[in-house]
Amino acid sequence: MNRDLLSMVALVFSALVARSHAAFDCKLLAGKERADRIPLIFYAAGYTQSERAKYEADVDEAIAEIRKASPFREYLGHFSFYRAWTPSLRSGVLDAPSDSVFADVFLMEGAPRWNSDGFWKHYGDTAFTCAGRHQNFIMSNRGIFLLNSDASGGLTISHNWTVQSRHHWGTLIHELGHVLAGLSDEYGGYPGRPSGTWLSDGSTYVPVYNLTRSIQRDLIPWKVWIADTVPLPTPPDPQHYHDIGAFLGGDYQDTGVYHPTTDCRMLSSSLDRFCPVCREAITHRILSYTSGYFFNRIALDTVIPIPSLSRWDSTVVTGGKVVVRRIPGDTVPVSLRWRFNGGWLTGVRETLDIATLPGNGALEAILEGASPFIRNPDLVPRDTFYWSVHKSTATMPRSKPMDGIRRMGPGLFLVAQDVPVPQWARGANGKRVSLRVVARTADGWLVRGASDFGEALFLDLERDMTNSAGGL
Secondary structure, eight states: OOHHHHHHHHHHHTTOOOTTOOOOEEEEEESOOSTTOEEEEEEEESOOGGGHHHHHHHHHHHHHHHHHSTTTGGGGGGEEEEEEEOOOSSSSOOSSOOTTSGGGOEEETTEEEOOHHHHHHTTTOOSOOSTTOOHHHHHHSEEEEEESSOOOOEEEETTTEEEEETTOHHHHHHHHHHHHHOOOOOOOOOTTSOOSSBOTTSOBSSOOSSOBSOOOGGGOTTGGGSOTTSOSSOOOSGGGTTOOSOEEEETTEEEEEEESOSSOTTTOTTSSSOOHHHHHHHHHHHHTEETTEEOSSOOEEEEESOOBSSGGGOEEEOSSEEEEEEOTTOSSOOEEEEEETTEEOOSOOSEEEGGGSSSSEEEEEEEEOOOTTOOOGGGSOEEEEEEEEOOOGGGOOOOOOOTTEEEEETTEEEEETTSOOOOEEEOTTOOEEEEEEEEEETTEEEEEESSOOTTHHHHSOBSBOSSOOTTO
């Protein structure tokens, strides 16, 4: 797909499709909501009202398979699973787009296909939301269209959604490699097929982790995994079967492209594991998923108050507690260290009481997402958060907007696209009020509060609140 079509599909998907189907019965099945968790939303396609139990059982089976696959099983705390039910008017999936199958998905030569034209016709329908969330939740999060079909194969669209037949769980895990990490297909055999990795000018739509067009060691993305004794290119003979190298083939081509190993789900969905290179890329993306986006930052449960990412424009705090809560359950917990006025603090875990600090000054929280699955130092996500401590309000500097957030009018703010969208604001009276995204523009997200907070909004934006935080 070209970029224009991908953009159109993303816009259209914000409404999904209505036609004669009922609105979603969308609910959280497993995992925790909000924070920097990765929502996976299962949509029903080709299941009639009488087949709802069948669909729910299929979703449960799919989630069980995801839980077993590495590295998802080691980082399950980062995921939340949703089931979005709406009945189709007929059972099964047809060989052409049809109103009778939800979302107009269909089969072509026995493989799932996506009808972007059908989505475009129904742009603007607000009936399809999930668990009371804004429609942006549907548009911006990863989705799995589960087909009531035994057809093999899967399809990924715009690195955001996959169309997948029931019971083909090996294919599902393969497709999640595309959806969650932007991994490329490592197999060849389709010389006339357009590249799924490189654009015509040689640039890429997403970072490329598991393919290369060069066998020059320093230019291979996974060079840190290649032993000095492994030849480049690497011959596919028994001597090198277990090596990480540069094997010929990938991106549907048999020549000119190289992949890391002979044993990986991205090479064949029939294989039962991701190779170390692809597992590293997925782990990196899981650990660096923040507020709906993949950055080289740290995914967290809660940060209060929202920090600055620059030491030169630190968020002002006058008292209370600063909380940096990590997502629990990781194989290796994210490293968290605190520093005040250049000196390391000891005995502080995830909550720091401002009253315990010796005076005013610069407070930092330094995080590093190390993992046994990450060897490339460039893929270790890192974050440093900054606050300026002013215990005396008399000496508190005048509040000013955070970098990337601009006031547009009463209760309306523009949040730059590369800034995590805040979910809450706290006014001068201390009352916490929810925020919602009202539009997306070329400059970022328009966010509206329930009332006009003025500049007080910028003093205590909270990136997330998983529960009521009144006791913090």
